[in-house]
Amino acid sequence: MSTTEPFRYGVAQERDWNAMSDEDFRALVRDDFDTHYPQALRFPPRRLRWHENKDWHLRMAAKGWIAPAWPVEYGGMGLSPSKLLIFMEEQERVGIARFQDHGVLMVGPVLMRYGTEEQKRKYLPGILSCEDIWCQGYSEPNSGSDLASLRTRAVRDGDDFVIDGQKIWTTLAHDANHMFALVRTDPDAKPQQGISFLLLDFASPGVRVRPIRDLSGHEEFCEVFLDGVRTHHTNLVGALNQGWTVAKSLLGFERIFLGSPKLPEYGLQVLETVARARGVFDDPVFNDRFVSLKIDVAHLGDIYGHYAAIVGRGEPLGPDVSLLKIWASETSQRIADLIIDTAGPFGGMNAAARIGETAINALAPFYKARVQTIYGGSSEIQRNILARQVLDLPG
């Protein structure tokens, strides 16, 4: 009888984290983040580029902490929902910058669910080690909310698919070496039925990435031009023309992440700092607005915990998860608006200004929050989903 060693994904975990008490686990994680995460990178006013924060994430990868939610057999920490929340809360508390995490948060979970054994072995290790940085090629000019109208085509040619088209708003594509893309593989089928989910290497001939400068003056997303780009047919995830089903599951993962209380909690801290520096924290009118926002954020934390537990149990998220994204993004915007009001003359400066004893960029939370009601499905689209699929209102 032959015995085959199971394939090892990532580094071995030091211990069974879920066997620890929540208090001990929190203390361990807190100590690690507090001690090792660089002060200069805490709560950055914009999305950091890979060269700016890679040292930290490579350290996390080497420790086996890069994928806290992934199961242990796939190289993750295998955290239970409550431990995962603690891990995220401690990241938030320290202000750890998000990296180009489309691999860990999106394509990794999709491969675990829909990928072949070969795809998992080929791609999951690179995500865990951070050697492979992934970007998400969904949106196209004129195909954002109406994603099913996308026109980038992939045609089978021998062993390869050949891709022609354009993607847009691709976050940090200039830092990525791989893309997961939705492409049209059957132009004659109904829009949602002729789409496939393909993986492609950015080193392939025909890939051109052009950064786009946003309202805040930063280049966080890009246009990606795909001209005759070849990818091997084994890079098809799920069945041919069934990419919509794969993509929909991924949007579920995305929505839970976009509903994290991280940004609004940090926004509240900034708001309190600005209000104290400007001497209005005890003003009853300000305080009324502050407490009301604080309750909104606490409420968000509860809703988030509810959905995180569903994900943690491995159950699918229902359409009602749209509520989470609306609540998180719009709460962030309300907080950001009040920061600008409270900062007075500093509220319009897109740079760190000394307000009292502290240097604060009062406009940064506004820019960060503004885009939240657009990406990952706009608020209007989320409301349409709630109206049609949850409340059963006429469409």
Ligand SMILES: Cc1cc2nc3c(=O)[nH]c(=O)nc-3n(C[C@H](O)[C@H](O)[C@H](O)COP(=O)(O)OP(=O)(O)OC[C@H]3O[C@@H](n4cnc5c(N)ncnc54)[C@H](O)[C@@H]3O)c2cc1C
């Ligand atoms: C910061 C940022 C990062 C992003 N990163 C990525 C990425 O990495 N990869 C990627 O693929 N995409 C990315 N996107 C794109 C994002 O997914 C799209 O912007 C989003 O889906 C909206 O599409 P659109 O921009 O084409 O707007 P449109 O779909 O043209 O919508 C314009 C307006 O019309 C409203 N609207 C549209 N249809 C309806 C309707 N049926 N009912 C009511 N209102 C409607 C929308 O709510 C919006 O207000 C990113 C976007 C941003 C802002």
